[in-house]
Amino acid sequence: MRILPLEVCTSVSVCLLILAGCASQGGAIDTDPNRTFQDDVKSAKQYDHPGMLDPSKATEQAPATYKVKLNTTKGDMVIQVNRDWSPNGADRFYNLVKIGYFKDVVFFRAVPNFMVQFGIHGDPAVNAKWKEANIKDDAGKEGVSNDVGYLTFAKTGRPNSRSTQFFINIGNNGRLDSMGFTPIGKVVEGMDNFMKLNTEYGENKPADQPGFQSKGNAYILGEYPNLDVIKSAQIIPSK
Numbered sequence: 001m002r003i004l005p006l007e008v009c010t011s012v013s014v015c016l017l018i019l020a021g022c023a024s025q026g027g028a029i030d031t032d033p034n035r036t037f038q039d040d041v042k043s044a045k046q047y048d049h050p051g052m053l054d055p056s057k058a059t060e061q062a063p064a065t066y067k068v069k070l071n072t073t074k075g076d077m078v079i080q081v082n083r084d085w086s087p088n089g090a091d092r093f094y095n096l097v098k099i100g101y102f103k104d105v106v107f108f109r110a111v112p113n114f115m116v117q118f119g120i121h122g123d124p125a126v127n128a129k130w131k132e133a134n135i136k137d138d139a140g141k142e143g144v145s146n147d148v149g150y151l152t153f154a155k156t157g158r159p160n161s162r163s164t165q166f167f168i169n170i171g172n173n174g175r176l177d178s179m180g181f182t183p184i185g186k187v188v189e190g191m192d193n194f195m196k197l198n199t200e201y202g203e204n205k206p207a208d209q210p211g212f213q214s215k216g217n218a219y220i221l222g223e224y225p226n227l228d229v230i231k232s233a234q235i236i237p238s239k
Contacts, residue, residue, distance in 0.1 A: 049099040052126055055133035062094035067188070067236040070102070073228045074197055077190035078236065079151055086138040089153055089162060089184040094235070096164060101126070102233035106220050108212060110199040110227060115173065117154055118230060119165035122217030131213060136160050140182035146173040149187040149194065155180065168194065197228045 051058030062083050070077045083090040096102065101121065109117040121127050137160050146152055146169050154165040168187065187194050201224050211219040 051099040058095040062090045071232045075193035079185045080188045081185035085141045086182045086184040088135045097233045102230050105230045107228045112199040113171040115167040117167040120212050124216045127213045138182050146176045150183040151185045152181050152183045
């Protein structure tokens with residue numbers, strides 16, 4: 001995701017979303033400071049689903065409604081996604097979950113009373129393939145707002161800039177509704193776990209963004225070692 005420089009932002013709240021961020025924790029994640037980009041490129045070849053390194057192979061249409069369970073370092077959370085809220089966004093999230101994208105993915109930016117953000121992959125080779133795999137904007141659904149617990153794509157100020165980064169609203173951020181931040185779903189189970197996500201670091205430093213994308217979890221966790229992690233994500237089979 002291209003990040004707009006701070007000076008071009010016209011409001012504090014929009015700047016916070018556009019600047020994305022960084023942070024995390026998790027025992028199974030490799031945080032070796034000597035790990036190189038070449039090491040991560042080699043590890044990327046081990047992925048089972050070809051869509052991890054080729055976004056064109058992850059383009060299924062999502063069901064009208066589906067649920068995703070996030071297993072995190074604070075416990076499980078279930079998000080219900082409604083495709084009619086944001087069809088392109090719902091399809092992208094569905095495919096990312098199906099290919100296993102969210103394994104060991106950090107809640108890299110967590111701002112009290114605002115939002116928690118995730119979606120930068122721990123492997124730089126995967127980020128390189130997905131960061132420009134943008135989807136078209138959705139108009140959003142009338143009456144659906146960025147309220148507490150709602151899941152929304154992060155994006156830049158440019159049209160059609162949504163890719164793999166999301167945020168879950170901690171506070172009522174209805175002011176974002178008219179700025180193109182269209183929710184795709186909401187937390188329906190595990191809200192108590194969601195509200196426990198670590199926000200001790202607040203806003204990330206803008207200068208960290210290049211490191212997050214190019215060095216992955218080793219860099220993120222080195223800078224912000226105590227933030228929480230999505231250990232895995234899976235679509236809950238419909239009954």
